[in-house]
Amino acid sequence: MRSPGIATTAARHAPWIRWVCLLLLCAAYLQGGINKLTDFSSAIGEMHHFGLAPAAPLAALVIALELGASVAILTGYWRWLGAGFLGVFTLMATFVANRFWEMGGQERFMAANSFFEHLGLTGAFLLVAWLDLQKGSNGTR
Numbered sequence: 001m002r003s004p005g006i007a008t009t010a011a012r013h014a015p016w017i018r019w020v021c022l023l024l025l026c027a028a029y030l031q032g033g034i035n036k037l038t039d040f041s042s043a044i045g046e047m048h049h050f051g052l053a054p055a056a057p058l059a060a061l062v063i064a065l066e067l068g069a070s071v072a073i074l075t076g077y078w079r080w081l082g083a084g085f086l087g088v089f090t091l092m093a094t095f096v097a098n099r100f101w102e103m104g105g106q107e108r109f110m111a112a113n114s115f116f117e118h119l120g121l122t123g124a125f126l127l128v129a130w131l132d133l134q135k136g137s138n139g140t141r
Contacts, residue, residue, distance in 0.1 A: 019074065025124055026070040029086060033066030050096050065089055073128065080132035087125030094118040 036043035036059060043063065047055035065085060072082025098118065100111035 029066040036063045080129040083125045083129035091122045
């Protein structure tokens with residue numbers, strides 16, 4: 001059996017690398033939650049744009065979900081739950097916002113790309129949740 005390389009050994013002894021990866025995964029949700037929180041009327045407008053009602057309570061729920069789940073992932077407290085929530089939220093939002101099968105031309109092309117990118121994000125969040133559950137997370141890390 002080969003011994004681990006220098007990069008593998010360094011990564012194992014640098015927990016900040018994992019945290020930075022989780023931060024990158026959560027970046028869009030942190031940015032989105034902060035933007036919605038600081039411009040709540042636009043958050044309500046976004047709900048109206050996608051035909052979601054009641055708009056104000058849903059906007060508040062999305063803000064709480066994006067920020068709360070991201071904090072859970074980054075701090076490690078209930079990481080599996082935060083990642084699971086963001087995974088399910090991302091999947092649901094993808095089917096609401098990126099209905100490429102109803103579009104044509106360039107709009108279809110761009111929405112299809114976004115749809116499948118969001119499926120990748122969904123997979124990443126569910127993988128984080130699954131790996132955290134494998135470690136036996138009990139919400140106290």
